[in-house]
Amino acid sequence: MLRDQLIELLQPVVVNLGYELWELEYAARSGGGLLRLYIDSPQGITLEDCERVSRAVSAAMDEDDPITGQYTLEVSSPGLDRVLRTAEHFARFSGERVKVETTNAINGRKRFAGRLTGVSDGQIALEIEGGLIRLPIDGIHKARVAPES
Known part of the structure; x- marks a missing residue:
């Protein structure tokens, strides 16, 4: 499954930067997919944190290229009404x-x-x-x- 492959690829990238990969969503769409990562840390998440993770994830995705075609990458905080999965x-x-x-x-x-x-x-x-x-x-x-x- 692509989601599992993406988590396996990107979780170490996020963790090595000092964050937790809280959730990952991928939705294929006509004209390009949407890859959304939610990151967290005990100190909270700032815009700079999201930009830092976005640059590192983009580099990892360019190197491994697990998604064929175009996609949009979004990185954000999980928010107060965050998803619970594990x-x-x-x-x-x-x-x-x-x-x-x-x-x-x-x-x-x-x-x-x-x-x-x-x-x-x-x-x-x-x-x-x-x-x-x-x-x-x-x-x-x-x-x-x-x-x-």
Whole structure:
């Protein structure tokens, strides 16, 4: 899969610059694709950080050339409503409100919103209005932090 190939190529580039590759998205489009990287660091992300990563990633992409044809590269911060994909992502945001959509229905529903209370054994624990529910991470289609206003 191209996404896995891109992560394998670009994660070391981003990490060597002192950042975390939080997420990577690639969408093929007519007239050229869109490669979007979300980077993070404990100090936060500045425009200069994005420019620095963009230059290094562009050089790596030019050398390896995993995407045929034209594409646009975007590098940014994951933001307050960031995507959660891995066990590490969920663990880092334990205690926060999240919105989760599962691939298959669980107890008759696919969409859940509540407080993330923990991660263990490949599952997240989510405190929702009906109590506590456990959702398998590999069964999550989409998940995002839902910042409280």
